[in-house]
Amino acid sequence: MMPINGLDYEQMNLPLDIVQFNHYDTQEDLWKVMFWFDFIRTIKKRPFWNTETSTCWNGSTDIGQTMKPEGFCRVNSWLPVALGGEANMYWLWRTHWAGHELMHGSVLNATGRPMHIFGEVQQTAAEFDKASDFLSATSVSSDIAIHFGSLNWNMFETQSVISGLKYQDALVKNIYKPVLSKGLRPDVIGPKHTLKDYKVLISAFMMTLEDEDLPARIEEWVKDGGIWIVGPMTDIRTSIGTRYRKSPFGMLEELLDVHCLYQLPDREGLITAQWADGEPFEGTGWYDVFEKSEDSLVTITGGHSSIIGKTTVIKKNVGNGSVILLGSIPTGNTMSKLLDMACEEVGIGNYEVNGNVAVIPREGNGKKGLIVIECAGKHATCSLHERMQDIISEKIYEGILPLKPYEVYVLQEYDN
Numbered sequence: 001m002m003p004i005n006g007l008d009y010e011q012m013n014l015p016l017d018i019v020q021f022n023h024y025d026t027q028e029d030l031w032k033v034m035f036w037f038d039f040i041r042t043i044k045k046r047p048f049w050n051t052e053t054s055t056c057w058n059g060s061t062d063i064g065q066t067m068k069p070e071g072f073c074r075v076n077s078w079l080p081v082a083l084g085g086e087a088n089m090y091w092l093w094r095t096h097w098a099g100h101e102l103m104h105g106s107v108l109n110a111t112g113r114p115m116h117i118f119g120e121v122q123q124t125a126a127e128f129d130k131a132s133d134f135l136s137a138t139s140v141s142s143d144i145a146i147h148f149g150s151l152n153w154n155m156f157e158t159q160s161v162i163s164g165l166k167y168q169d170a171l172v173k174n175i176y177k178p179v180l181s182k183g184l185r186p187d188v189i190g191p192k193h194t195l196k197d198y199k200v201l202i203s204a205f206m207m208t209l210e211d212e213d214l215p216a217r218i219e220e221w222v223k224d225g226g227i228w229i230v231g232p233m234t235d236i237r238t239s240i241g242t243r244y245r246k247s248p249f250g251m252l253e254e255l256l257d258v259h260c261l262y263q264l265p266d267r268e269g270l271i272t273a274q275w276a277d278g279e280p281f282e283g284t285g286w287y288d289v290f291e292k293s294e295d296s297l298v299t300i301t302g303g304h305s306s307i308i309g310k311t312t313v314i315k316k317n318v319g320n321g322s323v324i325l326l327g328s329i330p331t332g333n334t335m336s337k338l339l340d341m342a343c344e345e346v347g348i349g350n351y352e353v354n355g356n357v358a359v360i361p362r363e364g365n366g367k368k369g370l371i372v373i374e375c376a377g378k379h380a381t382c383s384l385h386e387r388m389q390d391i392i393s394e395k396i397y398e399g400i401l402p403l404k405p406y407e408v409y410v411l412q413e414y415d416n
Helices: 030-040 072-082 118-130 132-137 150-158 167-181 214-223 252-256 332-346
Strands: 020-022 048-053 085-090 144-147 186-189 200-203 227-230 260-266 272-275 283-290 298-302 313-318 321-326 328-330 357-364 367-374 380-383 388-390 400-403 408-413
Touching: 020 030, 030 048, 030 072, 030 167, 030 186, 048 072, 072 085, 072 118, 072 357, 072 367, 072 408, 118 132, 132 357, 132 367, 132 408, 144 167, 150 167, 167 186, 167 328, 167 332, 200 214, 200 332, 214 227, 214 313, 214 321, 227 332, 252 313, 252 321, 321 332, 328 332, 357 380, 367 400
Parallel strands: 020 048, 048 085, 144 186, 144 200, 200 227, 227 321
Antiparallel strands: 260 283, 272 298, 283 328, 313 321, 357 367, 367 408, 380 400, 388 408
């Protein structure tokens, strides 16, 4: 698998034993590869393999990248294993002496001599060995799921609603990144995946929900107590990419008993709105405008006289659960506010982080802990909930955990 979701990876992997993935992300955007690890982890019930990544750079007969900062190779090797994989393979072991990849990064160069990152490879291997009992006994745990489907990927490729809007880019930037910034660990799931293990479900940019029995399963899950953050641009197309003729949505108006008045592009930021507490609402690019009611969370305050006093965010109880209908592309602040609301309602705790930090809770077979990784090569912090012992260094930590650039901690609950 490559990081392109035009194929139905859920369906493709059904007859296969192991999900495999290749990537060559650089230090500028290394955190983005976690989106794919969070996705491929959910496709099968066994650990995936990261079958290609480079120790230092990729290339052909010339090098298009550059030397990575010290520690990058270590973190790049740890991320797939921390996030649910059981193998991280380097392309390649020894640089080719002939052919079209003469300058590709490797563990050994063409002469068989170690590359400059050889010590990081050795260090990572020793850390895997030291943490092996914990890694083998536990798996990644998550109460939050984000939908990501190939049908919607392909639909956005042919009709992006707003010119230039890319499905994965918008989902990662506007939805996934704010979740990580809250110190939460989501599962990224396809439409066929079960919902029973989650307390919060986010279905953003899901242009169509008509993927087998997904609408019925979501409705049942919400009525059983789930919190569904839905939108923007969700449920607005049939499975074959046509618009609905009786409503702008397939199921949402009927499920929530709401009425959508307008759907408006706003590239220039003309529309303004505010939350019920008076704080400015930050939306971008697109607004679904609904009649305002007691369930409205946001009031539109400017943009056009026909929409002032209306709403673009609604929260309604459905059975034992609730639905937050989001009508605009959220900024990080907006998504953070919605996550606080949803997580508080169902009792999901988060880890307060400062910086680009991956917080990865793991549990199983009587063991519980978390792996904390700094992904941007900068100093960062993570606030721990309890005393924990780092399996790698055997040191005890509590309170605010300091992270050096590209630091890795494998933390286990400490009972003493």
